[in-house]
Amino acid sequence: MFKNNLSQVYAWLLITPALILMGLFTHIPSFTTLISSFFSTGTKKFPSKFIGFENYELALDDPIFLEAVLNNLWYAVATIIPSVFLAILMALFVDSKIKGRVLVRMAYFTPTILPMIAVSNIWLFFYTPEIGLIDQIAINLGFGSQNWLGDKETVLNCLILITIWKEAGFFMIFYLAALQNIPPELKEAAKIEGASKYYFFRRITFPLLMPITLFVVINATLNSFKLVDHLFILTKGGPDNASNLILYYIYESAFSFLDSSYAATLTVILLLILAIVSIVQFVLFDKRIHYR
Amino acid sequence: MLKKIKISFIGLTTIVFVMSFATKLFSIELNMYYPVAVGGPLTKIVDGMVNDFERKNPDVKVNAIYAGNYNDARIKALAALKSGKPAQLSVMFSIDIYELIEQDAIVPFDDLVTSYEDKAWLYSFYPTLMENGVTDGKVWGIPFQRSTIVMYYNKDLFRKAGLNPNKPPNTWNELVSYGKKIKSSTNSWGVMIPSTGYPYWMFGALTMQNDQVLMNGDGNVTYFDHPNVVGALQFWHDLGNKHKVMPSGTIEWGTLRKNFLEGKTAIMWHSTGNLTTVKKNAKFDFGVAMLPASKRRGTPTGGGNFYIFKKSSEAEKKASMRLIKFMTSPEQAAHWSMATGYMGVSPASYQTSALTNYVKQFPPALVARDQLNYATAELSTFQTGRVRKLLDDAIQSALTGNKTPKSALKGAQKNAEKLLKRYK
Amino acid sequence: MKKYFKNFSIELFSAWILALFWISPLLYAFWAAFHPNEYAIHFNVLAPLTLENFIEAWEQAPFARYFFNTFLIVSSILIAQFIVCTLAAYAFARYNFYGSNILFAIILIQLMIVPEVLIVENYKIMTNLNLVDTIFGVGLPYMASAFGIFLLRQTFKTIPKELEEAARVEGCKLFGILLKVYVPLAKPTYLAYGLVSVSYHWNNFLWPLVITNSVDTRPLTVGLAIFGAPESGVNWSIISAATLLSISPLLLGFILFQKQFIQSFMYAGIK
Numbered sequence: 001m002f003k004n005n006l007s008q009v010y011a012w013l014l015i016t017p018a019l020i021l022m023g024l025f026t027h028i029p030s031f032t033t034l035i036s037s038f039f040s041t042g043t044k045k046f047p048s049k050f051i052g053f054e055n056y057e058l059a060l061d062d063p064i065f066l067e068a069v070l071n072n073l074w075y076a077v078a079t080i081i082p083s084v085f086l087a088i089l090m091a092l093f094v095d096s097k098i099k100g101r102v103l104v105r106m107a108y109f110t111p112t113i114l115p116m117i118a119v120s121n122i123w124l125f126f127y128t129p130e131i132g133l134i135d136q137i138a139i140n141l142g143f144g145s146q147n148w149l150g151d152k153e154t155v156l157n158c159l160i161l162i163t164i165w166k167e168a169g170f171f172m173i174f175y176l177a178a179l180q181n182i183p184p185e186l187k188e189a190a191k192i193e194g195a196s197k198y199y200f201f202r203r204i205t206f207p208l209l210m211p212i213t214l215f216v217v218i219n220a221t222l223n224s225f226k227l228v229d230h231l232f233i234l235t236k237g238g239p240d241n242a243s244n245l246i247l248y249y250i251y252e253s254a255f256s257f258l259d260s261s262y263a264a265t266l267t268v269i270l271l272l273i274l275a276i277v278s279i280v281q282f283v284l285f286d287k288r289i290h291y292r
Numbered sequence: 293m294l295k296k297i298k299i300s301f302i303g304l305t306t307i308v309f310v311m312s313f314a315t316k317l318f319s320i321e322l323n324m325y326y327p328v329a330v331g332g333p334l335t336k337i338v339d340g341m342v343n344d345f346e347r348k349n350p351d352v353k354v355n356a357i358y359a360g361n362y363n364d365a366r367i368k369a370l371a372a373l374k375s376g377k378p379a380q381l382s383v384m385f386s387i388d389i390y391e392l393i394e395q396d397a398i399v400p401f402d403d404l405v406t407s408y409e410d411k412a413w414l415y416s417f418y419p420t421l422m423e424n425g426v427t428d429g430k431v432w433g434i435p436f437q438r439s440t441i442v443m444y445y446n447k448d449l450f451r452k453a454g455l456n457p458n459k460p461p462n463t464w465n466e467l468v469s470y471g472k473k474i475k476s477s478t479n480s481w482g483v484m485i486p487s488t489g490y491p492y493w494m495f496g497a498l499t500m501q502n503d504q505v506l507m508n509g510d511g512n513v514t515y516f517d518h519p520n521v522v523g524a525l526q527f528w529h530d531l532g533n534k535h536k537v538m539p540s541g542t543i544e545w546g547t548l549r550k551n552f553l554e555g556k557t558a559i560m561w562h563s564t565g566n567l568t569t570v571k572k573n574a575k576f577d578f579g580v581a582m583l584p585a586s587k588r589r590g591t592p593t594g595g596g597n598f599y600i601f602k603k604s605s606e607a608e609k610k611a612s613m614r615l616i617k618f619m620t621s622p623e624q625a626a627h628w629s630m631a632t633g634y635m636g637v638s639p640a641s642y643q644t645s646a647l648t649n650y651v652k653q654f655p656p657a658l659v660a661r662d663q664l665n666y667a668t669a670e671l672s673t674f675q676t677g678r679v680r681k682l683l684d685d686a687i688q689s690a691l692t693g694n695k696t697p698k699s700a701l702k703g704a705q706k707n708a709e710k711l712l713k714r715y716k
Numbered sequence: 717m718k719k720y721f722k723n724f725s726i727e728l729f730s731a732w733i734l735a736l737f738w739i740s741p742l743l744y745a746f747w748a749a750f751h752p753n754e755y756a757i758h759f760n761v762l763a764p765l766t767l768e769n770f771i772e773a774w775e776q777a778p779f780a781r782y783f784f785n786t787f788l789i790v791s792s793i794l795i796a797q798f799i800v801c802t803l804a805a806y807a808f809a810r811y812n813f814y815g816s817n818i819l820f821a822i823i824l825i826q827l828m829i830v831p832e833v834l835i836v837e838n839y840k841i842m843t844n845l846n847l848v849d850t851i852f853g854v855g856l857p858y859m860a861s862a863f864g865i866f867l868l869r870q871t872f873k874t875i876p877k878e879l880e881e882a883a884r885v886e887g888c889k890l891f892g893i894l895l896k897v898y899v900p901l902a903k904p905t906y907l908a909y910g911l912v913s914v915s916y917h918w919n920n921f922l923w924p925l926v927i928t929n930s931v932d933t934r935p936l937t938v939g940l941a942i943f944g945a946p947e948s949g950v951n952w953s954i955i956s957a958a959t960l961l962s963i964s965p966l967l968l969g970f971i972l973f974q975k976q977f978i979q980s981f982m983y984a985g986i987k
Contacts, residue, residue, distance in 0.1 A: 021860035
C-alpha cells in the first residue's frame with residue numbers, strides 16, 4: 001500500500017519493539033543455548049571451557065534423558081489421540097440439543113481455565129492409594145487397591161489422563177466452531193434423504209473437521225513438550241524416571257544439578273524436536289492450502 | 293463499593309510507602325531463605341522466632357523468605373545472590389555443603405568466630421549433627437531444623453493384632469513378623485517407608501542398620517554396591533514383595549502421614565519433624581520409637597543448616613551470626629523443637645525448663661535425640677544433586693521391581709564413580 | 717422414531733457422565749474446602765460445613781500479596797502485548813516493506829519456541845539485565861507475542877482501507893488512525909486475545925517459578941505450589957481452600973461470562 005522510503009522507516013519503527021523483545025527472549029537465547037552447549041559448566045574449581053560435542057555425547061549416553069524422550073513421545077501420542085476423540089465427542093454432545101447443554105459445555109471447558117499446578121494436588125488425592133478417591137471407589141466395588149503413581153507401569157498414563165482432562169475441553173471449542181459452521185441445509189437435506197446419523201457424520205461432518213484436527217494435533221504436540229507443571233506436584237519424574245519428561249529434566253539439570261551447559265544441550269535437542277514438528281506442520285499446511 | 297476500593301487502595305499504598313520508609317530506619321537488613329519439608333504451619337513459627345529476634349535487636353531487620361522444599365530453598369538462595377536482593381544467610385539442606393563450597397557461595401564459620409566464647413559455641417551442638425556441616429576441617433553449617441527418622445506406630449492397631457502396644461519392633465525380623473500379624477488380623481498394612489521425595493534418606497537408615505555408611509567424609513567416594521548396602525535394599529524390596537507387609541511400588545512421602553493418620557498402616561517411618569502434627573491429628577493412641585536394628589541401630593540425621601553467604605558485608609555477616617546464635621540458642625531451640633518435633637540441636641536445649649517439662653509429659657519427643665547415639669551423616673557428596681538422583685532412581689527401580697537391588701545399585705555406583713572422578 | 721429416541725437418551729446420558737467426570741476435581745475441591753479436615757477423604761452428607769480452611773490458608777501464606785502480584789503480572793503483560801502487537805500487526809497488515817515476509821516468518825518462529833523452553837538462557841539474560849525476582853522480569857519475555865501479532869494482523873487486513881483513507885483526510889496521523897479506526901473495529905479480537913492471554917498468564921507456572929524468589933514477586937501459582945508442596949505433608953482441606961481462593965476470580969469470570977469466554981477461545985483459535 002505505502003511504498004515509499006518514509007513508509008519503510010515507519011514500518012520498521014512500528015515493528016521495532018516487537019523485534020527487540022522477541023529477539024531478546026526467543027532468537028538470541030536460542031542461539032546462545034547452542035553456544036553454551038559446547039562449553040562445560042564452570043565452577044570455582046573447574047572453570048568453564050570449550051568441550052566440543054562432549055555434552056551431546058553425554059546426553060545421548062544418558063539413560064535418564066533417553067527415557068525422558070521416549071516418555072515424551074508416548075505422552076504426546078497418548079494425549080493427542082484421546083483428546084481429539086473426546087473433543088469431537090464433546091463438541092457433538094454440546095452441539096446437539098441435549099438438556100442442560102450450557103452446563104455440560106461449562107463442565108467440559110472448565111479445566112482449561114484452571115491452573116495445572118492447583119489441580120495437580122486434587123488429582124493427587126484421586127490417585128493416592130487406599131485413601132484416594134479412585135481407590136475408595138475401587139475398594140467399595142470389591143477391587144483391590146492400586147498404587148497408581150508409585151508403579152512404573154501406571155504413572156505416566158495417570159499423568160496423561162490429567163493432560164487429556166485438561167486439554168479436551170479446550171479443543172472441543174474449535175470443533176464446536178466448525179460444527180456450527182456446517183450449513184443447516186445440509187442437515188435438512190440429509191434428514192430428507194434418510195441418511196443415518198452415523199452416515200452424516202462420516203461423510204459430511206468428519207471431513208469438515210479435518211483441518212481443525214490438524215490444528216489441534218499441532219497444538220497438542222507442542223503442549224506435550226512444554227507442559228510439565230503437574231510433575232512438580234505429582235511425581236517429580238519418578239518413580240525411577242518413569243514419568244520424567246524432557247522439559248522437566250532440563251529444569252532439574254539447570255536448577256537442581258546446577259549444570260546449565262548440560263541443560264542447554266538438552267534444550268538444543270528439544271528445539272530440534274520442535275523444529276521437526278513445525279516442519280511437518282508446514283508441509284501439512286501446504287497440502288491443506290492446495291486442497292482449497 | 294467503588295469508594296471502598298478507593299479507600300483500601302489508598303490504605304494499601306500508604307502501607308507500602310510507610311513500610312519502604314521504615315526499612316530505611318534499620319541499619320542492617322538481612323534476607324534469609326528457608327525451606328519446609330514437613331507438615332504444620334512452620335512458616336508461622338519461623339516468623340515468630342524472627343520477630344522475637346528483631347524485638348531484641350532493633351538495629352537488624354530480617355526478611356525470612358519461605359522458599360518451598362529443600363531443593364527450592366537452595367535454588368532460590370543461590371539465585372538471589374545474582375539478583376538485586378541477595379541473601380546474606382539461609383537455611384538450606386545440610387547436604388548442600390559440597391555444592392555450596394564448589395559454587396564458592398559460603399564462608400566457613402571458623403573465619404567468623406574470633407572470641408573464645410564464640411569458638412566454644414561452635415562446639416555446643418550435638419557432634420553427630422555437625423557431621424554434615426564440617427569438611428576440610430572447617431565448619432560451614434550450623435544445625436537448625438534437624439531431624440532423624442523415627443518409627444511412628446499405631447498402638448490401637450498393635451492391640452488389635454494381639455501385640456504389646458508398648459513393645460515396638462526392635463529388629464528387622466520383628467518388623468516383618470509384627471507386620472505379618474497386623475496384616476492378617478487387621479485391615480491395615482504392617483509398615484510403610486516412603487520412597488518418593490527423599491528415598492536416599494530412608495535408605496541411609498536401612499544401610500546404617502546393616503552397618504554400612506553410604507559415602508566417605510570427603511564427599512568423593514560412595515559405597516552403593518557394598519554387600520551390606522545391597523542387603524539393605526533387598527530387605528526394603530522384600531518388605532513389599534516377599535513379606536507383603538508393605539504396599540509394593542513406591543510410597544509417596546507427602547501422603548504417607550495421612551495414610552498413617554487414617555490407620556491404613558500400623559507403622560510409618562518418617563521425619564521426626566512431623567511429630568507435632570501427628571500428635572495434633574492422631575485420633576488413636578500412637579507411639580514413637582527408634583528404628584529397628586539389623587546388625588545395629590541406625591538412622592541418618594537430616595534437615596537444614598544455617599549457612600552464611602560469602603557475598604555479604606562484614607557488618608551483615610556479624611548480624612547474621614547474631615541471628616543464627618539467637619535461633620539456635622537453647623531457649624529458641626527448645627521452643628522450635630516443641631512446636632515442630634525437630635530436635636533441640638544442643639544438649640543445653642534439653643536442659644531448659646520448657647523442654648524438660650515437655651518431654652516429661654510427652655516422652656516421644658526424646659526419641660529423636662536418643663537415636664542420635666546411633667546416627668550418621670546424611671548422604672552428601674560433590675555433585676550431590678546428581679549422585680542423590682542416581683541412588684533415588686536405583687532405589688525406586690528396585691522397589692518397583694524393574695531391576696534387582698544388586699544390579700540397580702551396581703549401576704548407580706558406576707555412574708557415581710564417573711561423576712566423582714574429578715574430585716579426588 | 718423409537719430408535720432415534722433411544723439414541724438420544726444414550727447421548728444425553730453419556731454427555732452428562734462425561735461432564736460429571738470432567739467437573740469432579742472441582743467438585744472435590746469444593747467438598748474438601750468447605751468441610752473440616754477429618755471429612756476431607758470421607759464423604760458424608762451430614763458433614764458439617766466450615767470456612768475454617770479458607771481462614772487457615774489465608775493466614776498461613778500471604779495470598780493477598782500473591783493475588784496482587786498475579787494481578788500486576790497479568791495486567792502488565794496484557795497492556796504491553798496490546799501495544800507491541802498492535803503496532804507490529806499494523807505494519808505487517810498495511811505496509812509493504814522490504815523483508816516483511818521474512819520478518820513475519822521469523823516472528824512466527826515464536827509459536828514453536830515458547831519462552832518456557834528457553835528457561836535456562838532466558839534466566840541468564842534476566843540475570844544480566846538485573847531483572848531476576850522482579851514483576852517486570854516475569855512478564856517481559858511474553859510481551860511480544862507472535863500469536864497476538866498474527867491474530868491482529870489477520871483482523872486488520874479485513875478492515876476496509878477506505879476507512880483509513882477517510883481518517884487520513886480528516887487529518888488523523890498514524891496513532892490517530894490506529895486508535896480511531898483499527899482498534900475499535902478489532903475489538904472482538906482484542907477481547908478474544910485478552911481473555912486467552914489472561915487465563916494463560918494467570919495459570920502460568922514454570923517461568924515464574926524460575927524467575928521469582930520472594931513473596932514480593934511470587935504469583936499465585938508459584939505461591940500455591942510451594943504452599944501445597946507434597947513434601948510438607950498433604951492437607952487436602954487447606955490446599956483445596958487455597959486452590960479455590962486462587963482460581964476464584966478466573967472461575968467467577970468464566971461462569972458469569974461463559975459465552976464470551978468460549979467464543980473468545982473459539983475466535984482466537986480459528987483465525
